[in-house]
Amino acid sequence: MVINKKIKRTMLQNKSQYIGSLALIIISCMLYTMFNQLAVNMDKMTSSFERNYVQDDASFIVDKTINNPKKLEEKFNMKLEKSGSFDYEISKGKTLRIFSENRKIDIPAVISGNKLTTNGILIDPSYAKANNIKVGDKITIGNKKLNVSGLMSLPNYIYAIKSESDIMNNPKSFGIAVITKNNFDSLNLGSSFYNIKFNNSENIDSKISKLKSYLKSQNINVLSWTNIDENPRVTYVTAKIKSTKSISSSMPIAILLLTCSMTGIIMLRMLQKEAVIIGTLYALGYRKREIRKHYLTYSLSIAVIGGIVGTILGGLALKPMVTFMVSYFNVPTNYLSFDIKYVVISILLPIIFLFISSYFIINKQLKHSPVDLMHGGIENSKVNFFERHLKLDNFKFNSKFKIRQQLRSIPRSLLLLFGIIASTMLLLLGFATKNSMDFLMQESITSTYKYKYQYIFNSLQTTSPSRGEKFSETAFSLKSNNKTIITAYGINPNTRYLLLKDRSGNSLDKNKVIVTKTLSDKLNIKENDKIKVINRFNSKVYTIRIDSIADTYSSQSLYMPLSRFNTMLNYPSGSYIGLWSDNKINIPENKLISTSNIDDFKTALSTATKPLQYSMGSISLMSFIIGLIIIYVVTSLIIEENKENISLMKVLGYRKKEVYSLILNSSSFIVILGYLLGIPFLLGSLNALFKSMTSTMNLSLKVKLNFTYILIGFIVIYLTYEISNLLSRKKITKISMAAALNSTKE
Numbered sequence: 001m002v003i004n005k006k007i008k009r010t011m012l013q014n015k016s017q018y019i020g021s022l023a024l025i026i027i028s029c030m031l032y033t034m035f036n037q038l039a040v041n042m043d044k045m046t047s048s049f050e051r052n053y054v055q056d057d058a059s060f061i062v063d064k065t066i067n068n069p070k071k072l073e074e075k076f077n078m079k080l081e082k083s084g085s086f087d088y089e090i091s092k093g094k095t096l097r098i099f100s101e102n103r104k105i106d107i108p109a110v111i112s113g114n115k116l117t118t119n120g121i122l123i124d125p126s127y128a129k130a131n132n133i134k135v136g137d138k139i140t141i142g143n144k145k146l147n148v149s150g151l152m153s154l155p156n157y158i159y160a161i162k163s164e165s166d167i168m169n170n171p172k173s174f175g176i177a178v179i180t181k182n183n184f185d186s187l188n189l190g191s192s193f194y195n196i197k198f199n200n201s202e203n204i205d206s207k208i209s210k211l212k213s214y215l216k217s218q219n220i221n222v223l224s225w226t227n228i229d230e231n232p233r234v235t236y237v238t239a240k241i242k243s244t245k246s247i248s249s250s251m252p253i254a255i256l257l258l259t260c261s262m263t264g265i266i267m268l269r270m271l272q273k274e275a276v277i278i279g280t281l282y283a284l285g286y287r288k289r290e291i292r293k294h295y296l297t298y299s300l301s302i303a304v305i306g307g308i309v310g311t312i313l314g315g316l317a318l319k320p321m322v323t324f325m326v327s328y329f330n331v332p333t334n335y336l337s338f339d340i341k342y343v344v345i346s347i348l349l350p351i352i353f354l355f356i357s358s359y360f361i362i363n364k365q366l367k368h369s370p371v372d373l374m375h376g377g378i379e380n381s382k383v384n385f386f387e388r389h390l391k392l393d394n395f396k397f398n399s400k401f402k403i404r405q406q407l408r409s410i411p412r413s414l415l416l417l418f419g420i421i422a423s424t425m426l427l428l429l430g431f432a433t434k435n436s437m438d439f440l441m442q443e444s445i446t447s448t449y450k451y452k453y454q455y456i457f458n459s460l461q462t463t464s465p466s467r468g469e470k471f472s473e474t475a476f477s478l479k480s481n482n483k484t485i486i487t488a489y490g491i492n493p494n495t496r497y498l499l500l501k502d503r504s505g506n507s508l509d510k511n512k513v514i515v516t517k518t519l520s521d522k523l524n525i526k527e528n529d530k531i532k533v534i535n536r537f538n539s540k541v542y543t544i545r546i547d548s549i550a551d552t553y554s555s556q557s558l559y560m561p562l563s564r565f566n567t568m569l570n571y572p573s574g575s576y577i578g579l580w581s582d583n584k585i586n587i588p589e590n591k592l593i594s595t596s597n598i599d600d601f602k603t604a605l606s607t608a609t610k611p612l613q614y615s616m617g618s619i620s621l622m623s624f625i626i627g628l629i630i631i632y633v634v635t636s637l638i639i640e641e642n643k644e645n646i647s648l649m650k651v652l653g654y655r656k657k658e659v660y661s662l663i664l665n666s667s668s669f670i671v672i673l674g675y676l677l678g679i680p681f682l683l684g685s686l687n688a689l690f691k692s693m694t695s696t697m698n699l700s701l702k703v704k705l706n707f708t709y710i711l712i713g714f715i716v717i718y719l720t721y722e723i724s725n726l727l728s729r730k731k732i733t734k735i736s737m738a739a740a741l742n743s744t745k746e
Contacts, residue, residue, distance in 0.1 A: 003281065003286070003290075003291075003294050004294060004297065007294070007297055007298060007301070010270070010298070011298070014266070014270075014636070014640075016632060016633065016636050017266050017633050017636055017637070018266070018298075018302055020262070020629040020630070020632060020633040021259055021262055021263045021266065021302050021306075021633070022302045022305060022306045023306075023625070023629055024255055024256075024258065024259040024262070024306075024626065024629055024630075025256070025259050025302060025303060025306025025307065025310060025350045026306045026309050026310040026313065027255055027310065027622070027625070027626065028252040028253070028255035028256040028259065028310065028349075028350070029252070029306060029307050029309075029310025029311050029313075029314060029346045029347070029349070029350060030310040030311075030313040030314040030317065031248070031251055031252040031255070031314065032248060032249075032252035032253075032310075032314065032342070032345070032346050032349065033310065033311045033313075033314025033315055033318075033342060033343065033346045034314040034315075034317045034318060034321060035244055035245075035247055035248030035251075035252075036245075036248045036249075036339070036342040036346075037314065037315065037318050037338060037339060037342060038244055038248075038318060038321050038322060038325065039241055039244045039245045039248055040337070040339045040342070041318070041322055041336055041337060042237075042240075042241050042244070042322070042325060042329075042331075043241055044337060045331045045332065045333060046158065046237055046238075046241070046329075046331055049109060049153065049155055049158075049331050049332055050155050052109075053106070053107045053108070053109045053154075053155045054079070054104065054105050054106065054107055054155070054197055055105075055106065055155035055156060055197075055228060055234070056105050056106050056155075056156055056195040056196060056197055056228055057078075057196055057197050057198055057201075057204055057208070057227065057228055058195075058196050058208055058225065058226060058227045058228060059156065059193055059194065059195045059196075059225075059226050059231075060193065060194055060196075060222055060223075060224060060225040060226070061191070061192075061193045061194075061222070061223045061224040061225075061458060061593060062194070062215065062220050062221060062222055062223060063220065063221045063223055063459050064220055064221075065082075065192075066080070066082070066194065066220065069082070072214075075214070076196075076198070076207060076210070076211055076214075077198065077199045077200060078196050078197060078198045078199060078207075079104050079105055079196065079197040079199070080194060080195070080196050081102055081103070081104045081105045081106075081194070081195050082192055082193075082194055083099060083100050083102055083106070083192065083193055083194070083195055084099070084100045084184055084190050084191065084192045084193070085097055085098060085099045085100070085190050085191070085193070086098055086187075086189040086190025086191070086589045086590075087190075087589070087594075087595055088141055088142070088189070090139065093173050094131065094172075094173055094174075095162070095173065095174050095175075096123070096127070096139075096141075096174075096175050096176070096177045097162070097174070097175070097176045097177070098121075098141060098176075098177050098178075098179055098184070098189075098190070099154070099176065099177070099178050099179075099184075100178075100179065100180070100181045100184035100185075101116055101178050101179065101180050101181055101184075102195070104197075105195040105196070105197045106154055106155055106156045106195055107155075108122055108152040108153070108154055108178045109152055109153045109154075109155070109332045110122065110150045110151070110152050111125055111150070111151045111152060111153060111330075111332050111333075112125070112135065112150055112151045113135035113148070113149055113150025113151055114135075114149045114150050115149065115150065116149050116150075116178060116179070116180060117147065117149050118180060118182075118183075119144070119145075119146055119147060119183070120146060120147050120148070120149030120150075120179075120180075121139055121141070121146040121147070121148055121149065121177050121178070121179050122148075122149055122150055122151065122152040122177060122178040122179075123139075123148055123151055123152070123175060123176075123177045124151065124152065124153060124154075124157070124160055124171075124175050124176045124177070124330050125151040125152075125153070125330060126160060126169070126171035126175065126327060126328070126330060127160070127171045127172075127174070127175020127176070127177075128148075128151055128175070129171070129327075130171040130172040130175075131171075131172065131175075133148060134148070135148050135149070135150055135151065136148060139177075141179070141183075141187065142187045142189065143187075144183060144186075144187065146179065146183070152178060153330035153331060153332055154176060154178070154330070155234075156195075156228065156231060156233060156234065157176050157233050157330065158233060158234055158237045158329050158330055158331060159232070159233045159234070159236045159237055159328065159329055159330075160174065160175060160176050160233065160330060161174075161232065161233060161236075162174045162594075162596060163454075163594060163596040164226070164231070164232050164233075166232075166596075169328070188590070189589045189590060190589050190590060191458045191589075191590055191591075191592065191593060193224075196211070205482060208227065209539060212225070212537070212538070212539055213539065216538055216539075221537070221538075222537040222538070223458060223459060223537070223577075223593070224475075224537075224593060225475065225536050225537055229483070230483075230485050237329050237331075239694070240325075240329070242692065243689065243692065246689065246692065252349075253349075254422060255422070255626065256349060256350060256353055257353070258415070258418060258419055258422060258626075258630065259350070259353075259354070260353045260354055260356075260357040261357075261411070261414070261415045261418070262415055262419075262630065262633055262634075263299050263302070263354055263357065263358065264357045264358065264361050264411070265409075265411050265412050265415055265637065266633070266637070267295065267298065267299060267358050267361050267362065268361050268365070268411070269637055269640065269641070270295075270298070271295065271361070271362065271365040272365070273640075275365075275368075275373045275374075276373065276374055276375075278291060278365070278366070278373050279370045279371070279372070279373030279374030279375075280374060282370035282373065283370050283374070288366050291366060292359075292362050292363065292366060295358070295362045296355065296358055296359065296362060298358075299354040299355070299357075299358040300351060300354065300355060300358075302354075303350040303351045303353075303354040303355070304347075304351060306350055307346060307347040307348070307349070307350045307351060308347060310346065310350075311343055311346040311347055314346065315338065315343075318336060318338075319336060322336060398661070398662060401662050401666070402662065402665070402666035402669075405638060405642075405663075405666040405667075406666065406667065406669075406670065408641075409637075409641070412634055412637055412638075413667075413670055415630065415634060416630065416631065416634045416667055416670050416671070416674070417670050417673065417674045417677075418674070419626070419627065419630030419631070419634075419674070420627065420630075420631075420670065420671055420673075420674025420675055420678065420717065421674045421675075421677050421678040421681060422623075422626065422678075423623045423624075423626050423627035423630070423674075423678070423717060423720070424623075424674065424675050424677075424678025424679065424681075424682065424713065424717060425678050425681055425682040425685065426619055426620075426622060426623035426626065427619070427620055427623035427624075427627075427713050427716060427717065428678070428679065428682050428705060428709065428710070428713045429619055429682065429686070430619045430620060431705060431706075431709035431712070431713065432682060432683070432686055432703060432704065432705045432709075433686070434709075435704040435705050435706050435709065436686075436690070436701050436702060436703055436704045437701075438704070439553075439702055439704040440553055440554060440701060440702070445554045447499060447501075447552075448498065448499055448500065448550075448552045448554065449497070449498065449499075449554075449598055450496060450497045450498065450499055451469075451497035451498075451580035451581060451582065451598060452581065452582050452583070452597065452598055452599065453468075453579075453580070453581045453582075453583070453584055453585065453595070453596070453597055453598075454578060454579070454580055454595070454596045454597075454598075455468070455578055455579045455581070455585060455587055455592055455594075455595050456473075456577060456578045456592060456593045456594045456595075457577055457578060457587075457591055457592060457593065458590075458591060458592060458593045459591075460571060460572070460575045460576070460577060461575060461576050461577065462572050462574065462575050464574070465576075465579055467579075467581060467583070467585050468579035468580060468581035468585055469492055469495060469496075469497055469579065469580045469581070470492070470562070470576035470578070470579055471489055471490060471491050471492070471495075471562065471576060471577075471578050471579070471580060472489065472490035472562060472565055472566065472571070472575070472576045472577045472578065473487055473488065473489050473490070473577060473578060474487075474488050474535065474536075474537065474569065474577075475487055475488070475535075475536040475537070476488055476533035476534060476535060476536060476542070476558075477533065477534050477536055478523065478531065478532070478533060478534075479532040479533060479534055479541060480532070482534065484522065484523070484556075485536075485556065486519060486533060486556055486557070486558055487555065487556065487557045487558070488533075488557070488558045488559075488560070488565070489557060489558065489559045489560070489565070490560060490561065490562035490563075490564070490565025490566060490576070491510060491559055491560070491561065491562055492510075492561075492562060493509075493510040493511045493561050494510070495510065495580075497580040498510070498559070498580075500514055500548075500550040500552065500559065501550065501551055501552075502548065502549065502550070502551055503551045508548045508550060509547075509548070510559065510561065511561055512547035512548055512560075513544060513545060513546055513547045513548070513558065513559070513560045514546075514547065514548045514549070514550050514558070514559045514560075515546050515548075515549055515550070515557070515558050515559075516549075516550050516552050516553070516554070516555055516556065516557050516558075517549060517550065517551050517552060517553055517700070518552070518553050518554070518555060518556050518557075518700040519556045519557065519558065520546075520549045521700060522556065522700070525546055526546075526549075527546060527547065527548060527549060528545065528546065528547070529545075529546050530543055530544065530545045530546070531543070531544055531546065535569070542568060544558070544560075553700045553701065553702050562576065620716065623716075624716065624720055627717060627720040627721075628720050628723060628724055631667075631671075631720060631721050631724040632724040632727060632728065634667065635664060635667070635724055635725065635728045636728065636731065638663060638664075638666065638667070639663060639728060639731050639732060639735075642663055643735055645663075646659060646663060646732055646735045647735055647736065647737055649662070650735075650736075650737045651737045656732075656733070659732060660725070660729060660732065663732060664725040664728060664729070664732075665725070667721075668721070671717065671718065671721045672718075675713070675714055675717050675718075679705070679710065682705075683703050683705065686703050687703045690703060
């Protein structure tokens with residue numbers, strides 16, 4: 001059609017508005033493609049890794065050797081493999097957890113280098129990179145000098161944390177390694193454990209329960225048991241993929257909806273402005289369908305270009321994102337795949353969204369008769385409800401003008417409001433996450449745990465320790481939901497290594513049964529409630545009454561006096577399974593299940609939060625760009641709508657600063673309101689996200705946002721608004737005084 005020749009000309013005349021819409025579509029499609037393809041690839045990589053290298057169904061420690069493993073394998077139709085591990089301090093502050101090589105279950109996957117040799121050692125890539133270790137280097141373990149044969153991943157240690165209670169890993173100070181069984185046995189260090197893998201994956205919980213009962217009937221006591229779906233070294237990865245999937249849909253669609261609103265307002269403004277042209281086209285014989293098709297081309301062209309460009313950029317960003325994720329999670333990355341479904345959806349989403357929004361707006365305008373359209377339309381003279389009923393007589397001219405600017409275009413004001421809300425949520429997301437992590441670290445961990453070293457023995461101890469304070473622990477599952485795991489501790493009522501306080505900051509009586517806030521929230525229990533739990537080692541059922549709730553979020557734990565703990569579990573009086581200490585205690589490695597240092601945990605958390613600072617910077621930049629685009633486009637629309645008013649102000653002798661103030665600063669209130677509304681929206685969304693992320697973890701994150709960051713966020717948002725106004729001044733300067741006279745002639 002001949003009229004389509006004006007599409008390019010119109011777009012160039014209002015290029016800032018269309019470029020802004022295009023940029024938002026590109027951002028939304030890029031994020032949609034990148035996050036969805038990332039989730040798909042991480043899911044595929046972890047699934048194939050777990051399948052190809054035989055991830056265990058459970059691992060456990062018992063008090064005696066299983067003498068006839070073949071018989072047990074046949075009886076329960078499963079694989080059983082004995083393994084071992086010990087922690088070896090390579091140098092001060094650097095520890096490697098050495099595993100014996102497995103052949104049947106949890107087989108090491110060589111990522112680079114060669115397979116394990118007789119005098120070789122395989123190391124996880126994160127530790128190797130952090131400590132500048134390369135294939136071919138030599139590492140001394142005990143009295144053996146071993147060559148680094150290659151870098152590997154273990155399917156049960158995808159996220160290499162030292163202790164199951166840890167939240168963050170620190171590859172600079174902790175890593176995992178594998179050596180041959182012969183070398184492991186000759187070193188005579190560490191303790192042994194068993195891995196199991198059922199040949200049929202159906203009803204695994206029932207099979208595990210039967211296996212535990214059988215071990216008990218053979219007088220084999222289970223000291224520790226971890227199902228794979230309770231292993232944080234695996235479940236943290238699942239939680240991360242889950243949160244990525246959540247972000248991959250919500251964030252891009254929110255940006256796309258903003259874009260649709262913005263494009264719709266641009267289209268509405270253009271249709272109102274070109275009402276006379278549309279009426280003339282009707283009079284010349286153009287049909288409604290042809291005119292509708294012409295105006296749909298504006299929005300569909302930016303939708304197609306933005307969708308394609310954004311999808312391509314999202315695809316290009318996939319490899320760096322996978323590399324970033326693999327730096328945390330040790331997974332073999334043999335290949336990257338593109339799910340064509342998400343490519344198609346990414347391109348079609350903006351087209352569908354913008355087609356629907358533009359179609360209804362165009363159709364509504366084309367309902368008017370050619371005569372009405374040739375008279376400039378019937379919409380322009382209407383005064384809306386708010387402007388009609390709002391009494392502004394007592395206000396000064398400047399205030400009245402600014403208020404009417406917002407009331408005369410409610411859709412435009414709402415677009416700006418929701419745009420500021422979205423920018424605020426994005427900007428403060430990183431700050432709130434950092435504050436929440438800091439709170440977990442400082443308030444829930446540092447303020448609660450006062451010991452420096454924790455030692456867990458591989459069997460019950462009955463002799464009084466010469467150093468350290470004794471405690472015991474065991475694992476329960478909730479009777480009503482066996483997936484909910486509770487770590488129960490027996491502690492000295494007078495302990496100085498554990499500080500438990502209520503919400504008011506008052507110390508709790510440790511002679512009573514206390515649960516953490518994490519556990520009480522997940523079970524929805526209060527003081528004096530009773531819970532029924534099952535001992536995960538012997539399947540006995542216990543009913544425990546809760547006396548107090550400690551305001552700590554770092555674990556899903558229950559505490560009671562050690563004497564009561566031993567009586568309840570029928571353990572010998574005075575027995576214990578672990579020690580807390582201020583100083584390091586020399587305990588033979590083969591007597592311990594694990595050793596942890598609270599300083600290592602703090603260092604790990606500090607190291608892990610550094611990338612968060614980069615993420616915060618990226619998110620802040622994105623929120624700045626989105627905010628700048630929306631504010632600039634809305635400001636452009638305000639200038640366009642007030643072209644004659646601006647010209648008339650110049651004729652009447654208004655100075656530049658006064659014109660700038662009346663036109664550009666009319667949206668200040670909406671910017672402030674949008675920011676204030678964005679804060680509760682963010683806190684609510686983040687609370688839901690944290691609950692979803694930590695549903696499979698033994699901790700919870702309390703949403704925190706410091707006033708300092710709220711102030712910084714406001715400065716950034718308002719600075720964005722001022723920069724947009726600064727960029728828009730040129731448009732006001734270009735409007736001549738003749739525009740008012742020309743308008744009068746028309």
